Amino acid sequence: RTKNMATYRKFPYGSFLPYYANGLLISNNATTPNTMLDVGAGTILDSTGTFQIGLDATVTINAANTGLNGIDTGALAASTVYAVYIVCDPVSLQPSGAMISLSLTQPYLPEGYGFFALVGYVTTDASAHFLKGYWSAGNSTSRTFTYDAPIICLTAGAATSYTGVALTTFVPAVNNTAVSMYMLFAANAAGNTANLQGYNSVGDQVSLIAPVATGVANTTEIVSVLAQLNVAAPSIKYKVAAGALSLYVRGYSYGL
Numbered sequence: 001r002t003k004n005m006a007t008y009r010k011f012p013y014g015s016f017l018p019y020y021a022n023g024l025l026i027s028n029n030a031t032t033p034n035t036m037l038d039v040g041a042g043t044i045l046d047s048t049g050t051f052q053i054g055l056d057a058t059v060t061i062n063a064a065n066t067g068l069n070g071i072d073t074g075a076l077a078a079s080t081v082y083a084v085y086i087v088c089d090p091v092s093l094q095p096s097g098a099m100i101s102l103s104l105t106q107p108y109l110p111e112g113y114g115f116f117a118l119v120g121y122v123t124t125d126a127s128a129h130f131l132k133g134y135w136s137a138g139n140s141t142s143r144t145f146t147y148d149a150p151i152i153c154l155t156a157g158a159a160t161s162y163t164g165v166a167l168t169t170f171v172p173a174v175n176n177t178a179v180s181m182y183m184l185f186a187a188n189a190a191g192n193t194a195n196l197q198g199y200n201s202v203g204d205q206v207s208l209i210a211p212v213a214t215g216v217a218n219t220t221e222i223v224s225v226l227a228q229l230n231v232a233a234p235s236i237k238y239k240v241a242a243g244a245l246s247l248y249v250r251g252y253s254y255g256l
Contacts, residue, residue: 020043020044020045020052020141021042021043021044021045021119021139021140021141021256022042022043022044022138022139023040023041023042023043023054023137023138024039024040024041024042024043024044024054024055024086024119024120024137025039025040025042025135025137026038026039026040026084026119026120026122026135026137027040027134027135028130028132028133029060032062033129033130033132034127034129034130035062035063035064035076035129035130036060036061036062036063036130037060037061037063037084037098037100037122037130038058038059038060038061039055039058039059039060039061039084039086039098039119040055040058040137041054041055041056041057041058042054042055042137043055044086044117044119044141044256045117046088046115046116046117047106047115047116047117047118048115050115051088051090051115053086053088053090053096053115053117054086054096055086055096055098059086059096059097059098061084061098061099061100063076063100063130064076067099067110068087068095068097068099068110068113069097069098069099070099070100071099071100071101072099072100072101072102072103072107072108072109073101073108074102075128076124076128077102077124077128078124078125078126078127078128079123079124079125079126079169080102080123080124080169081104081121081122081123081168081169081170081171081172081173082100082101082102082121082122082123082124083100083101083102083103083104083107083118083120083121083172084098084099084100084118084119084120084121084122085098085099085100085101085107085116085117085118085119086098086099086116086117086119087099087107087109087110087113087115087116088113088115088116089112089113089114089115090114090115091112091114092112094112094113098119099116100122104118104121104172104173104174117256118256119256120135120143120145120254120256121145121172121254123147123169123170131147131148131151132147132148132149133145133146133147133148133251134146134148141255141256142253142255142256143253143254143255143256144251144252144253144254145251145252145253145254146180146250146251147249147250147251150182150248150249150250151170151248151249152246152247152248153165153167153170153247153248153249154238154245154246154247155246156186156244156245156246157238157240157244157245157246157247158240158243158244158245159238159239159240160239160240160241160242161239162195162197162237162238162239163237163238163239164199164230164235164236164237165235165236165237165238165247166230166233166234166235167179167227167233167234167235167236167249168233168234168235170249171227171234171249171252172234172252172254173229173232173233173234174234174254175228175229175234176198176226176227176228177226177227177234177252177253177254178224178225178226178227178252178253179224179225179226179227179234179236179249179251179252180222180223180224180249180250180251180252180253181196181222181223181224181225181236181247181248181249181250182220182221182222182247182248182250183196183206183208183219183220183221183222183223183245183246183247184218184219184220184245184246184247184248185208185210185214185218185219185220185221185240185243185244185245185246186214186218186243186244186245186246187210187212187213187214187218187219187240187242187243188213188214188242188243189210189213189242190210190211190212190213191209191210192209192210192213192240192241192242192243193207193208193209193210193240193241194207194208194210194219194238194239194240194241194243194245195207195208195238195239195240196223196225196236196237196238196247197225197236197237198225198226198227198228198236198237199227199228199229199230199234199235199236199237200228200229200230201226201228201237205225205226206221206223206225208221208223210243214243222250227252
């Protein structure tokens with residue numbers, strides 16, 4: 001059944017590839033990027049595994065509004081990661097739409113809307129504006145997000161034993177999220193190391209060895225490390241043998 005740009009179909013369990021997703025490309029709105037976000041046409045299984053739901057055309061989320069095609073409740077906050085959802089009403093067939101929410105598990109749904117699916121995340125800056133970025137889409141539930149400009153999360157860290165770095169304002173609070181990071185290591189001497197690990201990990205996930213001291217050149221690398229939850233805060237740990245390490249979040253991978 002199709003109505004108002006929305007398609008719904010109920011499937012018997014096990015009759016199709018679970019959690020199939022296609023399209024639903026998120027992008028910063030070209031005209032009003034600070035408070036508007038576009039979600040492209042596509043389809044995905046809802047969170048209960050009952051309905052394959054979708055959008056037949058691009059929907060624009062206006063965070064200045066509350067409710068369908070806006071923020072689910074409250075006002076847009078600064079330096080915050082929001083979940084992006086599509087929502088539908090397969091009973092009375094009100095138009096499907098999209099929303100952002102502080103909840104990473106379920107949005108506050110408009111009246112009559114009973115089904116939803118997570119399609120990604122978006123982050124605000126200190127002025128409560130959406131940060132520019134690039135989202136993957138396509139025929140997959142495995143997605144990636146990349147910030148237009150890497151965001152610094154550690155400046156000249158010099159801890160010589162593992163020390164936590166919270167990524168709360170850059171990365172969704174989902175355990176074991178693979179985060180792409182840029183390392184800038186100002187070593188004191190050739191052979192100095194900088195190490196990263198997930199917050200709850202034991203071994204070194206990343207070891208960067210400086211070939212020269214910082215007086216000759218800084219050592220840089222793009223790496224992936226797991227952000228793990230420290231209570232509710234996605235976090236990593238770092239240490240250096242000697243010198244100073246700066247870290248930048250480039251983006252992260254996530255599943256739908």
